[in-house]
Amino acid sequence: MHETTLDKVVASQSIVLVGNPNVGKSVLFGKLTGRYVTVSNYPGTTVDVSRGSGWFMGQQHQIIDTPGILSLYPKSEDEKVTRDLLIEERPQIILQVADAKNLNRTLLLTLELALLKIPMVLALNISDEARERGIEIETELLSKILGIPVIETVGITGEGMSDLRRAIPKAQVPTVTVNLLSEIKQAIESLTLLLPPHPAKEFIAETFLYGDSSITIPLSHFLGNSLLSCLKQCSDRSQMVRKRFLRPISLLTLDSRHQKAGEIRAQVTQLTGQIHSSWIQKIGKWAMQPWPGYLFVALALFFMYEFVGVFGAQYLVGLMEEGLFNKILNPAVTKIVEISIPIKFIQEMIIGPYGLFTMAITYALALIFPIVTCFFLFFGFLEDSGYLPRLAIMLDRIFRIMGLNGKAVLPMILGLGCDTMATLTTRVLDTKKEKIIVCLLLTLSVPCSAQLGAMLGMVAGLSWKVFAIWLGIVIGSMILVGWGASKLLPGIRSPFLMEIPPIRKPQFYNLFKKVRARLIWYVREAVPMFMLGTFILFVSDKIGLLRIIKKLGNPIVVNFLGLPEKATESFIIGFLRRDYGAAGFFMLAQNGLMNAAQITVALVVITLFMPCIAQFFVTIKERGLKTTLLIAAFVLSFSLGIGGLVNWIFKAGWIQL
Numbered sequence: 001m002h003e004t005t006l007d008k009v010v011a012s013q014s015i016v017l018v019g020n021p022n023v024g025k026s027v028l029f030g031k032l033t034g035r036y037v038t039v040s041n042y043p044g045t046t047v048d049v050s051r052g053s054g055w056f057m058g059q060q061h062q063i064i065d066t067p068g069i070l071s072l073y074p075k076s077e078d079e080k081v082t083r084d085l086l087i088e089e090r091p092q093i094i095l096q097v098a099d100a101k102n103l104n105r106t107l108l109l110t111l112e113l114a115l116l117k118i119p120m121v122l123a124l125n126i127s128d129e130a131r132e133r134g135i136e137i138e139t140e141l142l143s144k145i146l147g148i149p150v151i152e153t154v155g156i157t158g159e160g161m162s163d164l165r166r167a168i169p170k171a172q173v174p175t176v177t178v179n180l181l182s183e184i185k186q187a188i189e190s191l192t193l194l195l196p197p198h199p200a201k202e203f204i205a206e207t208f209l210y211g212d213s214s215i216t217i218p219l220s221h222f223l224g225n226s227l228l229s230c231l232k233q234c235s236d237r238s239q240m241v242r243k244r245f246l247r248p249i250s251l252l253t254l255d256s257r258h259q260k261a262g263e264i265r266a267q268v269t270q271l272t273g274q275i276h277s278s279w280i281q282k283i284g285k286w287a288m289q290p291w292p293g294y295l296f297v298a299l300a301l302f303f304m305y306e307f308v309g310v311f312g313a314q315y316l317v318g319l320m321e322e323g324l325f326n327k328i329l330n331p332a333v334t335k336i337v338e339i340s341i342p343i344k345f346i347q348e349m350i351i352g353p354y355g356l357f358t359m360a361i362t363y364a365l366a367l368i369f370p371i372v373t374c375f376f377l378f379f380g381f382l383e384d385s386g387y388l389p390r391l392a393i394m395l396d397r398i399f400r401i402m403g404l405n406g407k408a409v410l411p412m413i414l415g416l417g418c419d420t421m422a423t424l425t426t427r428v429l430d431t432k433k434e435k436i437i438v439c440l441l442l443t444l445s446v447p448c449s450a451q452l453g454a455m456l457g458m459v460a461g462l463s464w465k466v467f468a469i470w471l472g473i474v475i476g477s478m479i480l481v482g483w484g485a486s487k488l489l490p491g492i493r494s495p496f497l498m499e500i501p502p503i504r505k506p507q508f509y510n511l512f513k514k515v516r517a518r519l520i521w522y523v524r525e526a527v528p529m530f531m532l533g534t535f536i537l538f539v540s541d542k543i544g545l546l547r548i549i550k551k552l553g554n555p556i557v558v559n560f561l562g563l564p565e566k567a568t569e570s571f572i573i574g575f576l577r578r579d580y581g582a583a584g585f586f587m588l589a590q591n592g593l594m595n596a597a598q599i600t601v602a603l604v605v606i607t608l609f610m611p612c613i614a615q616f617f618v619t620i621k622e623r624g625l626k627t628t629l630l631i632a633a634f635v636l637s638f639s640l641g642i643g644g645l646v647n648w649i650f651k652a653g654w655i656q657l
Helices: 025-033 077-089 103-116 127-132 139-146 161-170 182-192 201-209 213-223 225-242 249-268 279-286 290-340 344-351 356-385 388-400 406-414 419-428 432-445 449-459 464-488 508-525 527-542 545-560 567-576 578-590 596-608 613-623 625-651
Strands: 012-018 038-041 048-056 059-065 091-099 120-125 135-137 150-152 269-271
Touching (some): 012 025, 012 077, 025 059, 077 091, 120 139, 139 150, 150 161, 182 201, 182 225, 182 249, 201 213, 201 225, 290 356, 290 388, 290 406, 344 356, 356 508, 356 527, 388 406, 419 432, 432 464, 432 596, 449 578, 464 625, 508 527, 545 625, 613 625
16 A cells, blocks of 8 residues: 555535535525625636635634535536545535435435545435425434434525534534445455545545546645556556446446435335425426427527616616716716826826726726626526526527537527626536537627627618528528537537426525625626736737737728728727627718628628627636637638628629629
């Protein structure tokens, strides 16, 4: 056995909430932590982890809310983050939050968590809905079988919270075990002999046996070279064992845990009384059937667009931008800066055309903040009502063509309101491949509402052919590029596994807390990106770089795309803000400087063109500089290439408008 300088792994003074998706973890997290919560990315990922504090055992403890997971053996980034956090930080206590209605799947996760050898408490949440369905759980017997405290709770009403607080200090290491196949058990035991000392050696060995070496990353944090030295031995031994089985070992162990979970559930649950389906439960079932399920989808997407894209992106943005900033704040700040700062260069840096206040703060707070707020409200409503998983299920088949699944519908539809915000919401997707594809498609083919309004104004009064050509090219490009990216990018489409919670009435207070936490994150994380991007533009303008770009762009715009010279300015402005670019083309069309063919080319190119600067920098934050530059280079080349092709087709006389 390898020796290590770390004789034992010391648990941190923290309590980690773990559970399946849609079991009310965030509600219990809010009840245990109170007001002061931070939301940040887990290092090296785009997955959010919430951290707060609460008082237990006479002292203050950090409380961590992890993403909802189905298993500790990861198939998604959320599951990998939760596993890594439990291994690397090794909390003092695990609070497993479960849906009391779905005890079988709850116990599957419990049996995996037991391998970590960390004291646990099990909270059977949403127990009121379980009772309504005639499900009674003998918590004392379940506690005895598992060897840990088990408490029934109803997070939204606070039922059982005092019992849960008293149970947390009494957390115990689970004593429940699973009888695996003898050959698998022997293989795990042989691998544990190769591993350095660690309380969760059995879990680590089983992970290696599945062929997942990613667990070395969190382990190397405190086991260092002692782990790396045995990595090859573990991999070789695991590979030899896997060859002896016809079925994947992971499925064989899952079968054993399914059997154990079923046995426990049968011992501790009983059905009492008659189960009645309420009208709201019937709606939940209808929402997953082709009819009227697709009608519900259409209504949900329509209301999202109206609330986020129209009310938020147009009405509220208009109030903030024109009413508050342009009429009150910007003039006031301009006067203050001109009086207090005599240096012209600094004045322009703050209040000039690319000023940190007049552009960055105005964009961040007057333009994006209202849209972000509306989206978080609507998204939170879909989450808390239980409709979000149903929406994803209904649209899964459409997105399979592009290597995605139903979860991609939310950022794609939100892009019609604001592509910057939509880029942030790609975090709901499971794999890096899917996030990159959606970021690419948002950049390429989804116009924001303000841009869309200006473009529809250009189409008004022209032949229906203009609208049909534009829409056909944009939709065709999205499907073609999405399909191509799904074939070229490494990785596979993640399995579409999603918990289907019951339809329920959202609680205003819980929705308010969730939206507040997300808005605080936006101000802390996204606003600095606006400041940085604006400063780069300011410097580029001062050194003449923007003028050079305009000079270099004229030959492409005039000769290749067949557009008037003034269109170059619209493309440059379009990078700063999409609707400004579209508005520039709108003015050219209104002044008679473009014919129908040129308008069609302009519509195609400005839709498929580069993202606005806000989306560009948010994409850098989400996907990294290298990936963002590759996306931008492809989108720029693709949009100009398609625009040039359309211009050539018109000049050849193949299409008459």
